[in-house]
Amino acid sequence: MIQIENLWKMFGSHTAVRDLTLTVPEGSAYALIGANGAGKTTTIKIILNILAQTRGTVQVMGIDSRKISPREFQSIGYLSENQELPERLTVEEYFNYLRPFYSRWDRQLESSLRLQLKLPDARKICALSHGMRMKMALACALSFHPRLLIMDEPFNGLDPLVRDELMDGLLGQAGDITILISSHELNEIEGIATHIAFVDEGKLLFDEPKDDLSSRFRAVRIVFDRPAPSHVDASEEWIHLRTEGTILEFVHTNYPGADFHESLRAKFIGIRTIDAEPMPLRSIFTALARQKRDMVEAGGGES
Amino acid sequence: MIWHILKKDLRLHRTFTLAIAVMQFALVAVHMKLGRIEENEAYSSLLLLLEIMMYFGAASLIASVVHQDALVGTRQDWLVRPIRRLDLLGAKFAFAIIAVQLPMLLADLAGGLLSGFAFSHSLGMALSENFYFLIGFTIPILAFASLSRTMTEALGSTFALFMVILGLQVLVSLWNKGAALGPTTNTGIEWIPQSWRLLILALAGLAILGLQFFRRATRASRIVFAGAIVLCMMTEIVPWRCAFGMEEALSPAQAAGNAIKIQFDPGLGKYTSPVADRPANQSGASVGKYLHDGGGTELYLPIRVSGIPAGAILRIDHIQAEIFPANNAGAGIVRQSNSPEDFEIASTPGNDSAFATTFEPIKMDGSVYNKLKGAPVTIRLDYSVTILRLVSTDSIAALNGSKSLSGIGQCETGLNDEQTAVALRCRGIGNPAQCISAVLEDPSDHTQNPTVHGCLSDYSPFFGRYRPPDTIEHTAFNLNFRDPSGLVHYPIDGTQVGRSNVILKSYRVEGHFTTLLVIPAILLSDWSAS
Numbered sequence: 137m138i139q140i141e142n143l144w145k146m147f148g149s150h151t152a153v154r155d156l157t158l159t160v161p162e163g164s165a166y167a168l169i170g171a172n173g174a175g176k177t178t179t180i181k182i183i184l185n186i187l188a189q190t191r192g193t194v195q196v197m198g199i200d201s202r203k204i205s206p207r208e209f210q211s212i213g214y215l216s217e218n219q220e221l222p223e224r225l226t227v228e229e230y231f232n233y234l235r236p237f238y239s240r241w242d243r244q245l246e247s248s249l250r251l252q253l254k255l256p257d258a259r260k261i262c263a264l265s266h267g268m269r270m271k272m273a274l275a276c277a278l279s280f281h282p283r284l285l286i287m288d289e290p291f292n293g294l295d296p297l298v299r300d301e302l303m304d305g306l307l308g309q310a311g312d313i314t315i316l317i318s319s320h321e322l323n324e325i326e327g328i329a330t331h332i333a334f335v336d337e338g339k340l341l342f343d344e345p346k347d348d349l350s351s352r353f354r355a356v357r358i359v360f361d362r363p364a365p366s367h368v369d370a371s372e373e374w375i376h377l378r379t380e381g382t383i384l385e386f387v388h389t390n391y392p393g394a395d396f397h398e399s400l401r402a403k404f405i406g407i408r409t410i411d412a413e414p415m416p417l418r419s420i421f422t423a424l425a426r427q428k429r430d431m432v433e434a435g436g437g438e439s
Numbered sequence: 440m441i442w443h444i445l446k447k448d449l450r451l452h453r454t455f456t457l458a459i460a461v462m463q464f465a466l467v468a469v470h471m472k473l474g475r476i477e478e479n480e481a482y483s484s485l486l487l488l489l490e491i492m493m494y495f496g497a498a499s500l501i502a503s504v505v506h507q508d509a510l511v512g513t514r515q516d517w518l519v520r521p522i523r524r525l526d527l528l529g530a531k532f533a534f535a536i537i538a539v540q541l542p543m544l545l546a547d548l549a550g551g552l553l554s555g556f557a558f559s560h561s562l563g564m565a566l567s568e569n570f571y572f573l574i575g576f577t578i579p580i581l582a583f584a585s586l587s588r589t590m591t592e593a594l595g596s597t598f599a600l601f602m603v604i605l606g607l608q609v610l611v612s613l614w615n616k617g618a619a620l621g622p623t624t625n626t627g628i629e630w631i632p633q634s635w636r637l638l639i640l641a642l643a644g645l646a647i648l649g650l651q652f653f654r655r656a657t658r659a660s661r662i663v664f665a666g667a668i669v670l671c672m673m674t675e676i677v678p679w680r681c682a683f684g685m686e687e688a689l690s691p692a693q694a695a696g697n698a699i700k701i702q703f704d705p706g707l708g709k710y711t712s713p714v715a716d717r718p719a720n721q722s723g724a725s726v727g728k729y730l731h732d733g734g735g736t737e738l739y740l741p742i743r744v745s746g747i748p749a750g751a752i753l754r755i756d757h758i759q760a761e762i763f764p765a766n767n768a769g770a771g772i773v774r775q776s777n778s779p780e781d782f783e784i785a786s787t788p789g790n791d792s793a794f795a796t797t798f799e800p801i802k803m804d805g806s807v808y809n810k811l812k813g814a815p816v817t818i819r820l821d822y823s824v825t826i827l828r829l830v831s832t833d834s835i836a837a838l839n840g841s842k843s844l845s846g847i848g849q850c851e852t853g854l855n856d857e858q859t860a861v862a863l864r865c866r867g868i869g870n871p872a873q874c875i876s877a878v879l880e881d882p883s884d885h886t887q888n889p890t891v892h893g894c895l896s897d898y899s900p901f902f903g904r905y906r907p908p909d910t911i912e913h914t915a916f917n918l919n920f921r922d923p924s925g926l927v928h929y930p931i932d933g934t935q936v937g938r939s940n941v942i943l944k945s946y947r948v949e950g951h952f953t954t955l956l957v958i959p960a961i962l963l964s965d966w967s968a969s
Contacts, residue, residue, distance in 0.1 A: 186513045206521035214519040221516050222507065224451050233447050237440065237521045 137162045137284055137314040138183060143192035145178050145338070152178040153338040156192070160316055160331070167329035167346075168318040169421055175338035176318035177216075180288050183316070184214060197284065210238055213277030213313075215270065216288035223262035227255050227272055231279075238280035245309070249275040253305050267298035274302060278309045285313050291321035299324060322418040332417065336428055346417070353420045354391040354412040358384045358400065361408045375427045387423045388412065440523065444530035445537070448504045452538065455500050460542035462493045467550035470911065494576075497539045501577065502584035502593045504534045510651040511588040528652040535577050544569045547910045554911065555849060556868045564868045568910045574641040582647035586660055600668070607672045614676065621675040623682050626756055627825060627873070627948075630899035631682045632674035639674070643667030679757055683823045687951045689900055695826045696952025698746035699753070703958040707741035709966065710798040736808040737968045738801040740818070740958065745794035750829040752874060752946055753795075754894060757823040760801050765815040765960040808963060815960040822954050825898065827874045827946035837861045837879060837918075837939040846872040846945035847914060858933075859921045863941055865914040872945030873898060877916045879931050880942050886930045887942075891916055898948050916941075 138160035145153040153175040160166040168176045181187040183194055185204040194201035199208055222230060231250070235241050250257070253271040256264075264272065270290060277285060291299050303324060306315075310328075319325050325332075326346075333343040342349075356374075358364070364384040370377050377386040384404075388396070397410045415423070449456065466489050473482045508517045508527055517527065544565050551561025587593040611621070623629045647660045687693065747753060799820065833844040838861070840852040848867025855862045863877060874894040880887045893916060920929050920936050931939055 181513055184519055186518050206523050209519060209521040212519065216514070218514055219516055220509075220512070220514040222447075222451075225447070229447075229450075233443075234520065236443055 137164075137197060138166075138316065139193075139195040140179070140183075141193050143179065143182065143194060144190045145175070145182060145187065146190045151338055153182070153189075156335070156338065156340050158333050158340055158343045160314060162314050163312050164330045165310070165315040165317065165328045166331040166333065167325045168316065168333050168335060169320070169322065169325065169417075170318075170335035171320075171425060173337075174335045176335055177288055178338075179335070180216075180286055180316070180318060184212070184286065206237075210240065210280070211283040213280070213282035213285040214287075215273040215277045215285075215290055217266075217270070217290065217292045219273060221261050221269065221273070224260060226258055226260050227264070228257040230261060230272070231276070234276055234279075241280045243279075245281070246275065246279040249278060249305060249309070252308070253301060267294050267302075270294060271298065271302060271305065274305050278305070282313060285310075285315045287315065287317045287319075289319055290317065291319055291324050303327065322416075322421055326417040329417075334421070334424060336425075341424065349417075349420065350414055352390055353415045353423075354388045355415050355419065356386055356388050356391075357411045357413070358404070358407055359409045360384065360404070360406045362406045365404065376423055382408075387415070387420075440526040441529040441533060444508075444522070444526060445533050448507055448530065448534050449538070451507065452500060452504055452534075455496075455503065456538040459493065459496050459500055459539060460546075462489060462496060463542045463546040464549070465489055466493060467546045467553075470550060471553055497576070498580045499590070500538060501535050501580045502587075502590060504538075505531055505581060505584035506587070506589055506593070509588045510585045510655055511592075511657050524652045528648060531581060535581055536573075539577060540569055540573060543572060551868055551910065554866060554868075560868050564910045571637070574644075575637050578644035578648070579640045582644035582651075582660075583664070585648060585651040586657060586664060604668065604672070607669070611672065611676055621677060622679040622757070623677060624675070625896050627754070627894070627896050627898040628682045628686045628756065630897055631685055632677050634899070635674045635677075636671045639667050639670050679759075679823070683757070683951065683953065686898060687953070690948065690950040692826075692950040695748070695950030696824065696954070698748075699824070699826070699952065699954070700745045701820075701822060701824075701954055701956050702743045702745070703956060704741045704743035704796065705961075707743070707796055707798075710739035710741070710968070736803045736805055738803065738963060738966045739798040739968060740801060740820075740966055742797050742799045742956075743794055744797065747795060748826065748828070748949075751949065752827050752829075752876070752892070754825040754827060754874065755822060756825055756951075758799070759821040761819040761821075762801075762803070762807075762811065762816050762963075764811065765817045803963075808967070812963045812967075814962075816963060817960065818958040820956040820958070822956065823951070824954065825951050826949040827894075828949040829944055830872060830947050831945045832942065834880075834940040834942050835863070837936050837941050840941070844943055844945075846947075847875060847943060848912065850914075850943075852941060854936075855917055857923070859923060860917040860919045861936060861939075861941060863914075863916040863918065863943075867912040867914065868910065871895060871912045871914070873948050874946040875914060875916075876944045876946070877918055878942050879918045879920060879929075879936070879939050881931050881935050881939050883938070886935075888918060888920060888929045888931045891918060898951075 138158075140156055140158050143153050143156040144151070156175070156179060168179065170176050178187065182189045183196055183201055185201050188202065196204060197208060197211065199205075204212075222233070225233065227250075231246060235243075235246075253275055255268070255272050255275060261269065261272070274290070277287075290302065294302065299321070307328070315328065317325060317328065329346050331344065332346050332349050334341040344352075360382045362382065364379040364382055366379060368377060368379075368384065370386065373390040374386040374388055377384070379385075391412060396412065400410055401407050466486065469482055469486045469489060473479055473486070508522075508531075509515055547565035547568055548561050551564060552558060556564075583596075584593055587596055621632065623632055643663055643666070646663050650656045650660045650663065744753065801818070831844075831846045833842075833847070835842045835844065835850055835852055837852055838854065840850070843849050844865065848865045848871070850863060850865035852861055852863050854860070861879060872895075874892060876890050876892045878887050878890040893914070918941060919927075920931055921933050922928070
């Protein structure tokens with residue numbers, strides 16, 4: 137659905153996106169995660185032809201992103217936390233305004249979404265709360281059965297109740313829509329995403345199906361019957377190595393399976409127990425971000 | 440989808456649009472209220488206020504509708520909607536036409552009709568005015584608004600632009616030896632740089648609209664905009680020769696000035712009449728001149744002009760004078776330019792050997808005069824002249840007259856407040872005559888008071904003029920018949936005014952020419968003002 141190859145975007149001397157290559161498969165829910173300023177929003181704006189790239193190519197639904205026309209926008213839904221909407225229109229007027237632009241607009245779906253999301257028809261957009269605006273934007277983005285839905289930080293600044301409503305609205309209609317979502321709200325993303333890409337300082341660190349990622353990362357905890365070894369000849373795949381008393385902990389970034397336990401027992405003497413727990417997306421993200429920070433502080437450069 | 444977007448914009452701006460339309464009709468109403476003799480200060484002030492409000496309001500309205508779907512920025516909702524750029528541009532353009540241009544057209548049309556002008560004339564003038572407003576105001580404002588995201592940004596840019604233009608004006612002034620504006624300002628050929636400015640603004644506006652709506656190339660658009668502003672400023676300093684050369688090339692009769700000769704005629708003697716309205720006529724020709732006030736020393740050079748076509752008048756548009764010692768050409772040259780705005784020379788109709796005389800005033804710096812006055816000097820006078828031919832003659836009663844006069848418009852006469860002059864006020868529509876002469880005449884014996892000439896500073900060949908928001912041309916003459924100081928006595932005085940008529944002649948441009956008069960070896964002291 138989306139293919140990005142060797143994408144670069146420079147703003148003067150600042151490089152926002154560097155050599156980014158990724159593929160969003162059709163039907164997937166692709167999560168672009170990364171810290172603030174990682175280049176997620178810039179990438180999305182290039183995908184939507186709002187910004188022009190410095191180098192590289194982006195194909196959206198088989199079309200060069202620079203050539204995206206109103207015909208392609210008939211199939212692309214977009215919502216963003218900082219989208220500038222026509223403030224002086226009422227909710228009703230906004231829907232009335234958008235409807236004729238989309239040949240596949242579904243009035244029944246629109247009505248059910250507006251009902252489900254409890255949108256106030258007569259209220260002006262400028263008088264809507266942030267959460268209400270996001271819900272309205274979601275209803276607008278789904279009412280024409282888009283093939284591709286792009287969401288840029290949709291959960292920012294929303295209270296848990298609104299997040300749930302938004303998620304319900306989204307999941308209820310997602311169907312076979314391809315979703316590209318950028319967010320820090322990893323708990324929400326975990327419920328939707330089928331693929332995860334981690335972007336840091338404009339560079340892609342990894343891009344893989346969420347299930348592969350979940351099986352690859354493990355929080356490993358080894359309990360010794362004596363003080364844990366203070367110096368460990370650790371693999372590069374182990375990050376956040378930490379010893380405390382009889383406990384050695386680390387995150388395994390490429391967990392090989394049950395055989396790993398045997399190799400650990402061969403490597404260390406006096407192991408009492410080994411636990412290798414699957415990690416939630418938030419913990420994986422935090423671990424990777426912390427590792428990156430530690431490397432920068434240590435002058436180790438980029439991983 | 441143009442209509443769909445337009446409906447949304449009209450709905451959002453309905454109150455503002457209505458206010459601008461009301462303002463445009465109010466402008467016409469105040470013009471009507473002022474009548475032909477526009478001397479009511481309260482109404483004149485209201486008119487000025489309304490004009491400022493109308494311009495500012497119309498600009499704000501256009502900017503607001505462009506900002507509704509702003510081109511600058513990356514967060515606008517329309518960017519991710521299936522909206523064709525052409526539809527968006529079409530909708531914004533249509534909004535400007537419907538909300539600003541159309542009310543103006545209707546108001547101007549109504550103003551023309553209510554003033555008693557024919558529908559075809561009123562509509563023609565309203566359309567012409569509308570066209571100039573479109574290319575000189577609406578399109579540039581649309582383009583300028585497309586370079587900003589919000590009204591705050593637009594206002595900030597306007598202020599910055601104002602400061603830049605002010606700075607450039609100062610530079611132009613320094614370059615132009617202290618004169619604030621260029622050599623064509625307030626002359627008949629001012630329309631040339633003005634037309635260039637309109638053309639530059641319209642082309643730059645269209646280029647910016649194209650760049651912004653189809654490419655969203657804000658940086659390139661801003662460069663185009665800055666370039667257009669600099670070019671517009673440059674048109675103000677277009678050299679006189681260049682502009683007048685264009686005017687000559689465009690004139691209907693390019694050889695019209697071939698027979699006309701301008702010569703130095705020392706036989707006319709020295710100019711000695713600072714009080715009299717004008718020097719005595721010579722050989723049946725009439726001469727009119729308004730001398731300039733000011734410091735320094737003035738020379739008055741006697742000049743004879745021959746070969747003036749019968750019934751025509753000459754208008755001296757510009758004189759470039761150079762003075763240098765006769766025995767050492769090139770040293771100590773003094774250059775100066777005169778723009779004698781009200782200097783006309785007329786021959787008497789029917790006189791084949793028509794010639795006219797006049798005294799050419801040359802202003803000189805006192806120190807230069809003192810340096811050169813004792814020795815012979817050569818003076819070169821480079822004239823730029825316009826020939827105007829008589830197109831109509833008409834008359835109207837001097838008091839309480841009301842008549843439609845061809846080439847001028849609808850005129851009324853009455854006494855001025857001081858009861859010293861006949862006040863003639865006319866309102867015309869369409870392409871007015873470039874010069875008009877008016878004279879008070881007693882029909883019983885054809886006695887006449889001195890003729891008064893009035894010329895528009897506009898030789899433009901185009902239909903209509905760019906003078907919004909008033910489409911009506913106002914002409915005003917005060918024909919004196921009494922001098923309260925008693926110094927001047929008029930052939931027609933207060934006792935005869937009641938039975939007199941005002942004879943009006945209108946003139947149109949026939950052609951232009953330049954000629955060089957070289958006066959060798961004269962003493963400046965012989966011709967200085969006495």
